[in-house]
Amino acid sequence: xALSNSLNSTxxxxxxxxxxxxxxxxRKETVRIFRIWSQTLLPPVVTTTLYFxxxxxxxxxxxxxxxxxxxxxxxVPGLVMMAVITSSYSNVVSTFFGAKMQRYxxxxxxxxxxxxxxxxxxxxxxxxxxxxxxxxxxxxxxFFTHLVIFNLAIIFAAAFLTSxxxxxxxxxxxxxxxxxxxxxxxxxxxxxPLTYLGGVFYSVxxxxxxxxxxxxxNPILYMVNAFRYGFLGISDVSLRTSFIVMVxxxxxxxxxxxxxxxxxxxxxS
Amino acid sequence: MQDxxxxxxxxxxxxxxxxxxxxxxxxxxKIEGLRKVYASRDGKEGKGHEALKGVxxxxxxxxxxxxxGPNGAGKSTLIGILSGLVVKTGGxxxxxxxxxxxxxxxxxxxxxxxxxEFNLNWFETSLQIVVNQAGYYGxxxxxxxxxxxxxxxxxGLWEKRNDQSRTLSGGMKRRLMIAxxxxxxxxxxxxxxxxxGVDVELRREMWEFLRELNASGTTIILTTHYxxxxxxxxxxxxxxNHGEIIKKGTVKSLLxxxxxxxxxxxxxxxxxxxxxxLLRDYPLTKVDDTTLELKLAPGQTxxxxxxxxxxxxxxxxxxxxxGSRLEEVFxxxxxxx
Ligand SMILES: Nc1ncnc2c1ncn2[C@@H]1O[C@H](COP(=O)(O)OP(=O)(O)O)[C@@H](O)[C@H]1O
Ligand SMILES: [Mg+2]
Numbered sequence: 354x355a356l357s358n359s360l361n362s363t364x365x366x367x368x369x370x371x372x373x374x375x376x377x378x379x380r381k382e383t384v385r386i387f388r389i390w391s392q393t394l395l396p397p398v399v400t401t402t403l404y405f406x407x408x409x410x411x412x413x414x415x416x417x418x419x420x421x422x423x424x425x426x427x428x429v430p431g432l433v434m435m436a437v438i439t440s441s442y443s444n445v446v447s448t449f450f451g452a453k454m455q456r457y458x459x460x461x462x463x464x465x466x467x468x469x470x471x472x473x474x475x476x477x478x479x480x481x482x483x484x485x486x487x488x489x490x491x492x493x494x495x496f497f498t499h500l501v502i503f504n505l506a507i508i509f510a511a512a513f514l515t516s517x518x519x520x521x522x523x524x525x526x527x528x529x530x531x532x533x534x535x536x537x538x539x540x541x542x543x544x545x546p547l548t549y550l551g552g553v554f555y556s557v558x559x560x561x562x563x564x565x566x567x568x569x570x571n572p573i574l575y576m577v578n579a580f581r582y583g584f585l586g587i588s589d590v591s592l593r594t595s596f597i598v599m600v601x602x603x604x605x606x607x608x609x610x611x612x613x614x615x616x617x618x619x620x621x622s
Numbered sequence: 623m624q625d626x627x628x629x630x631x632x633x634x635x636x637x638x639x640x641x642x643x644x645x646x647x648x649x650x651x652k653i654e655g656l657r658k659v660y661a662s663r664d665g666k667e668g669k670g671h672e673a674l675k676g677v678x679x680x681x682x683x684x685x686x687x688x689x690x691g692p693n694g695a696g697k698s699t700l701i702g703i704l705s706g707l708v709v710k711t712g713g714x715x716x717x718x719x720x721x722x723x724x725x726x727x728x729x730x731x732x733x734x735x736x737x738x739e740f741n742l743n744w745f746e747t748s749l750q751i752v753v754n755q756a757g758y759y760g761x762x763x764x765x766x767x768x769x770x771x772x773x774x775x776x777x778g779l780w781e782k783r784n785d786q787s788r789t790l791s792g793g794m795k796r797r798l799m800i801a802x803x804x805x806x807x808x809x810x811x812x813x814x815x816x817x818x819g820v821d822v823e824l825r826r827e828m829w830e831f832l833r834e835l836n837a838s839g840t841t842i843i844l845t846t847h848y849x850x851x852x853x854x855x856x857x858x859x860x861x862x863n864h865g866e867i868i869k870k871g872t873v874k875s876l877l878x879x880x881x882x883x884x885x886x887x888x889x890x891x892x893x894x895x896x897x898x899x900l901l902r903d904y905p906l907t908k909v910d911d912t913t914l915e916l917k918l919a920p921g922q923t924x925x926x927x928x929x930x931x932x933x934x935x936x937x938x939x940x941x942x943x944x945g946s947r948l949e950e951v952f953x954x955x956x957x958x959x
Binding site: 370371372373374376377378380381384385388452455456457459460461462463464465466467616617621622 | 660702705706707708709726727728730731733735737739740741742743744745746750754755757758759760761762802
């Protein structure tokens with residue numbers, strides 16, 4: 354264990370850690386996603402394939418067209434969005450909770466990386482994974498139907514913002530979580546019901562007024578509809594409102610995450 | 623308690639052969655009135671535990687400094703505050719002249735931390751771990767690879783570079799944490815109980831590594847409850863107990879302040895009561911039939927007592943030190959409280 358002289362030659366490349374630090378986190382997250390691809394990429398593909406087969410082909414053939422589109426075309430955007438939401442949320446909640454439990458979160462906390470960079474580093478994992486999943490699920494959809502694309506920019510913007518939003522939500526859950534159980538409560542009891550009720554399988558315009566009004570309180574409805582608008586050019590709510598809802602929620606969750614990091618709640622003693 | 627900062631001429635005043643680093647007058651670390659009150663574990667306000675009760679300390683650049691204290695003294699809490707893992711309740715800390723509150727990011731970039739508890743990602747390989755850490759300090763992979771290779775080689779981990787950290791032994795994990803802490807060339811290395819659970823041979827190798835690192839200019843602050851470690855490695859020591867620094871200074875000054883030196887003498891034959899009576903003016907006590915304890919006050923010499931023992935016919939087979947001399951200072955200080 355001798356110390357080499359060359360070790361103390363001063364390194365000339367101490368740049369601001371922000372860009373390299375963020376890219377390091379992105380690389381780390383990406384390596385993880387591919388290392389355990391059977392847990393990160395495969396499950397949503399399998400689940401949505403089943404949805405396409407059952408709801409799209411077997412049942413969907415017996416359902417009337419919605420706004421002139423076949424039922425399977427109507428549900429594809431919603432099912433992709435569902436995969437995006439689950440993938441981004443569960444990616445960040447589990448990487449963050451893992452970092453906390455194995456204590457290597459300390460690697461980041463002792464480093465000079467500003468909190469917001471660390472937050473976006475974790476978020477990057479959720480975004481990358483859910484966008485990969487979205488592409489895979491769309492490829493699978495091609496086996497069941499053709500795809501209509503109305504506006505690619507809206508498709509991308511809606512998926513991107515939704516994945517950021519649910520990555521941040523997963524991060525906040527990870528910060529508060531003290532046990533493995535605590536990271537499953539929100540996905541099971543909040544995310545899944547809200548997604549099912551968020552207009553993935555039906556148009557809320559067809560609901561009785563009371564349930565329609567109630568559905569409008571569900572933020573996931575806006576994301577699903579914005580995404581569907583990108584494909585089909587139809588939406589139950591205004592596109593503008595949808596994007597405002599997403600941006601506002603992102604700002605709120607980001608502020609909450611920054612505040613928790615600043616205070617060190619659940620991160621530091 | 624006043625600081626003992628006599629002028630330092632390149633460590634030559636040191637009594638300790640181990641210390642060879644160059645010590646300058648600029649403080650690498652300056653903390654004042656540092657306090658930490660932990661919220662009680664049940665989360666109730668008010669009756670928290672005060673782990674640090676206003677600690678002030680200066681460590682000069684180039685120093686090899688030991689923070690010595692029993693379990694629960696507050697060592698890890700202090701290291702935690704300096705490295706940004708523990709939120710302090712009060713006081714100030716400066717690293718290389720940079721205030722931790724005013725410029726946390728800059729202050730952190732000067733520090734490398736080897737924590738007490740393992741905090742490695744189980745599934746990342748040794749090389750990934752050090753390279754990623756460099757990234758968090760703004761050093762790109764391309765720039766860091768040669769240094770990463772050198773560090774892993776120096777710490778005997780190069781063969782394990784592609785092994786996941788969970789497969790490494792405790793000693794290897796500890797060394798990997800040292801490599802990770804040094805990857806960005808910190809000015810100050812904080813080591814929290816670095817040799818706990820490391821076997822004797824490896825401990826000596828690690829000491830050698832740290833000595834060379836210090837000699838090449840890195841300020842090292844380590845916590846330990848092994849006195850031998852502090853005595854072997856460090857020139858300056860602060861003794862901490864119950865969240866307070868109860869003594870600080872050079873190892874040498876602590877040793878000259880020592881009240882007693884205790885030696886154990888093994889005799890060739892049992893010592894009789896008659897012989898003990900003859901020896902009553904000497905600082906000798908009988909431990910058992912063939913063991914005497916010699917407690918020397920400052921100014922008394924071993925020779926006098928041995929001469930008298932020979933005169934009364936007691937033969938000494940062996941003289942044993944009761945342990946580290948620093949240990950006596952330590953026990954003395956803690957018991958006084
Ligand atoms: N997270 C914590 N919450 C509450 N008390 C703590 C926490 N960490 C440490 N303590 C208490 O603070 C005191 C100092 O702990 P520590 O700094 O770990 O001591 P050392 O490292 O010297 O053994 C101990 O009494 C310990 O029980
Ligand atoms: Mg400790």
